[in-house]
Amino acid sequence: MTAAEQLRNEQADFVAAVAGELTGFLTSRQGIMSGISSDIDPIMGSISNLVTGGKRLRALMCYWGWRGAGGEAGAAEVVTAGAALELFQAAALIHDDIIDRSDTRRGGPSVHRRFSQLHESQGWALDSERFGQAAAILAGDLCLSFSEEAFTDIGDRAASGSRARLIFNLMRAEVMAGQYLDILEEVAGPVRDRAGAVSRAQSIIRFKSAKYSTEHPLALGGALAGGTNDLLRGYSAFALPLGEAFQLRDDVLGVFGDPLTTGKPAGDDLREGKRTVLVALALDQAAPAESEFIDARLGSPDLTDGDVQEIRRIIEDSGALQATEVLIGEYGAAAYEALEALDLDELPKTALRRLAEATVSRAS
Amino acid sequence: MTAAEQLRNEQADFVAAVAGELTGFLTSRQGIMSGISSDIDPIMGSISNLVTGGKRLRALMCYWGWRGAGGEAGAAEVVTAGAALELFQAAALIHDDIIDRSDTRRGGPSVHRRFSQLHESQGWALDSERFGQAAAILAGDLCLSFSEEAFTDIGDRAASGSRARLIFNLMRAEVMAGQYLDILEEVAGPVRDRAGAVSRAQSIIRFKSAKYSTEHPLALGGALAGGTNDLLRGYSAFALPLGEAFQLRDDVLGVFGDPLTTGKPAGDDLREGKRTVLVALALDQAAPAESEFIDARLGSPDLTDGDVQEIRRIIEDSGALQATEVLIGEYGAAAYEALEALDLDELPKTALRRLAEATVSRAS
Numbered sequence: 001m002t003a004a005e006q007l008r009n010e011q012a013d014f015v016a017a018v019a020g021e022l023t024g025f026l027t028s029r030q031g032i033m034s035g036i037s038s039d040i041d042p043i044m045g046s047i048s049n050l051v052t053g054g055k056r057l058r059a060l061m062c063y064w065g066w067r068g069a070g071g072e073a074g075a076a077e078v079v080t081a082g083a084a085l086e087l088f089q090a091a092a093l094i095h096d097d098i099i100d101r102s103d104t105r106r107g108g109p110s111v112h113r114r115f116s117q118l119h120e121s122q123g124w125a126l127d128s129e130r131f132g133q134a135a136a137i138l139a140g141d142l143c144l145s146f147s148e149e150a151f152t153d154i155g156d157r158a159a160s161g162s163r164a165r166l167i168f169n170l171m172r173a174e175v176m177a178g179q180y181l182d183i184l185e186e187v188a189g190p191v192r193d194r195a196g197a198v199s200r201a202q203s204i205i206r207f208k209s210a211k212y213s214t215e216h217p218l219a220l221g222g223a224l225a226g227g228t229n230d231l232l233r234g235y236s237a238f239a240l241p242l243g244e245a246f247q248l249r250d251d252v253l254g255v256f257g258d259p260l261t262t263g264k265p266a267g268d269d270l271r272e273g274k275r276t277v278l279v280a281l282a283l284d285q286a287a288p289a290e291s292e293f294i295d296a297r298l299g300s301p302d303l304t305d306g307d308v309q310e311i312r313r314i315i316e317d318s319g320a321l322q323a324t325e326v327l328i329g330e331y332g333a334a335a336y337e338a339l340e341a342l343d344l345d346e347l348p349k350t351a352l353r354r355l356a357e358a359t360v361s362r363a364s
Numbered sequence: 365m366t367a368a369e370q371l372r373n374e375q376a377d378f379v380a381a382v383a384g385e386l387t388g389f390l391t392s393r394q395g396i397m398s399g400i401s402s403d404i405d406p407i408m409g410s411i412s413n414l415v416t417g418g419k420r421l422r423a424l425m426c427y428w429g430w431r432g433a434g435g436e437a438g439a440a441e442v443v444t445a446g447a448a449l450e451l452f453q454a455a456a457l458i459h460d461d462i463i464d465r466s467d468t469r470r471g472g473p474s475v476h477r478r479f480s481q482l483h484e485s486q487g488w489a490l491d492s493e494r495f496g497q498a499a500a501i502l503a504g505d506l507c508l509s510f511s512e513e514a515f516t517d518i519g520d521r522a523a524s525g526s527r528a529r530l531i532f533n534l535m536r537a538e539v540m541a542g543q544y545l546d547i548l549e550e551v552a553g554p555v556r557d558r559a560g561a562v563s564r565a566q567s568i569i570r571f572k573s574a575k576y577s578t579e580h581p582l583a584l585g586g587a588l589a590g591g592t593n594d595l596l597r598g599y600s601a602f603a604l605p606l607g608e609a610f611q612l613r614d615d616v617l618g619v620f621g622d623p624l625t626t627g628k629p630a631g632d633d634l635r636e637g638k639r640t641v642l643v644a645l646a647l648d649q650a651a652p653a654e655s656e657f658i659d660a661r662l663g664s665p666d667l668t669d670g671d672v673q674e675i676r677r678i679i680e681d682s683g684a685l686q687a688t689e690v691l692i693g694e695y696g697a698a699a700y701e702a703l704e705a706l707d708l709d710e711l712p713k714t715a716l717r718r719l720a721e722a723t724v725s726r727a728s
Binding site: 029032033036037039040043091095098099101119122123124125126130131133134135137138139140141142144145148149152153154155156158159160161165169170172173174176177178179180181183184186187188189190191203207273299 | 393396397400401403404407455459462463465483486487488489490494495497498499501502503504505506508509512513516517518519520522523524525529533534536537538540541542543544545547548550551552553554555567571637663
């Protein structure tokens with residue numbers, strides 16, 4: 001078996017083990033819920049549906065962080081940690097989609113839309129949209145509780161006061177804080193000083209995405225395997241710029257991505273009013289009339305396809321798209337440099353390099 | 365010192381210790397959040413504000429459950445458990461108020477209203493109501509995570525696999541399931557068979573309220589102190605009917621309560637469309653035309669004061685109010701009987717009797 005095959009097999013085994021862990025976890029909870037009422041099945045179904053998809057980026061970061069710190073291949077603790085991270089991600093997506101009024105997720109209806117549709121198909125009373133949101137708030141809360149239950153299932157290595165527990169707690173608090181800064185910038189951005197907009201957008205990226213998607217999951221794996229604080233600092237030097245590049249790529253895809261590949265409508269981020277680094281750079285670099293056009297149309301629910309095209313044109317012509325691609329390149333380079341400086345075995349180092357490549361150059 | 369004074373003092377000491385624990389906990393998290401951005405202060409402020417009020421019913425149930433099982437007075441574990449329960453209750457209230465579109469909580473604005481008002485006062489862009497809801501979803505998520513962090517802070521007695529942890533997990537899952545059944549009944553109730561409405565309403569009460577407000581907190585305290593499974597079963601025989609009486613009282617107050625005492629607008633539950641036992645009994649017992657009137661107006665956002673008065677009249681004249689008071693009396697009697705059968709020291713037994721009295725006969 002070549003090294004590349006070994007890597008692929010080990011990673012596939014881990015992903016399958018996480019999927020199995022999630023199925024087992026949710027089946028046991030389904031048993032509890034069935035005892036209450038079969039009416040709860042759609043809530044459980046919406047969670048199951050969401051955790052069966054996705055790129056498993058966070059679980060994989062955790063796994064290779066664990067392996068890099070000397071953890072045993074396929075050990076139960078890191079599989080459970082991976083499942084906990086996937087459940088947390090599902091909870092975040094459910095609430096995120098309510099907040100952003102996103103009707104689609106991975107090409108299908110988002111959870112609040114699923115429940116609005118259930119309401120409509122059953123001919124129930126009162127407002128279907130309101131019911132959908134309420135049900136999705138509760139589904140997200142349940143999934144958030146599940147993520148923590150799964151995390152606690154890791155056992156001693158994640159006990160009260162452990163480094164792994166502290167990282168998990170910090171991750172949750174930071175992503176929620178980052179999401180708040182994100183929605184705050186949508187509404188407060190237009191009246192705050194434009195000079196600080198790029199740096200505010202970068203701070204949002206760091207907390208709502210980079211720390212959560214790459215830095216903390218990698219550190220979590222390292223901490224669970226008993227890695228030194230030095231190793232964890234090295235992990236961070238790699239994963240933080242990687243996560244920033246990941247989110248900048250996400251922002252570019254949110255404006256320029258192909259709906260068939262991303263599973264989200266074209267220009268979705270513009271309709272939601274996201275003030276990303278990409279948008280902040282455009283507002284800063286475009287002609288005043290063009291900046292005003294973006295400011296006036298961003299976040300408008302009745303944004304036309306023509307508006308989307310015009311904003312795209314301004315972002316391109318202002319040089320903001322190019323500047324963002326340069327930033328992605330710089331963050332990516334910083335990540336690769338930090339990765340090479342890490343004293344890791346060849347297998348986890350190669351695995352992290354592959355993950356980094358997939359993250360920075362992805363199209364969905 | 366008389367026995368009554370001893371009880372009052374010990375209970376006051378515990379309530380003060382929980383308040384201190386909450387302040388310490390939130391101050392340490394405020395430190396983390398300040399490191400991200402002072403923009404997050406209003407989120408932390410909304411959580412602090414919510415945990416400083418309230419009746420501390422769940423924390424007190426936990427405390428006397430602990431003491432009844434032989435736990436030491438004022439011990440750190442039970443104080444931390446009380447703080448975790450209060451944080452969980454705050455998280456539930458934040459999301460509940462979004463779901464029910466309740467603009468007031470304890471006489472002040474609810475969290476989503478606070479953020480809508482912040483938006484309006486700052487002259488921010490886009491929609492203030494939407495911003496308020498999004499901020500409150502995130503504030504509730506953060507508070508839910510905090511409740512679990514506090515619970516884990518209890519240490520070994522609440523470790524992975526412990527009875528206390530299992531009770532805490534079951535409590536969270538059941539209350540979320542119960543809340544979903546509650547909103548489902550609002551929309552599906554009108555098209556489901558009326559004959560099953562009272563029993564569906566009783567099931568909702570059990571899961572969204574009775575188990576969560578009294579049964580599980582009492583059991584949690586007992587489990588933390590190492591109480592036997594027999595004791596925990598005895599606790600349940602007392603606390604479950606007590607919690608059912610508690611929620612039936614809440615339902616009566618939601619329709620007939622004095623806004624000055626409850627801190628909520630008159631007839632709020634009717635505007636929200638809650639299909640409580642009280643309402644289900646009225647639908648069952650009133651004349652067809654009157655039942656139809658309730659069915660048509662319940663949950664209508666433009667319900668007039670005249671409508672509220674008419675629905676109140678129907679609930680009274682149909683005998684539903686009287687029948688609910690009889691149920692409250694029966695549940696209360698079952699609770700007292702189970703309490704007397706418990707083999708407890710005089711102090712915790714008296715304390716639980718007092719809590720039960722306050723719970724069943726309260727006016728707010």
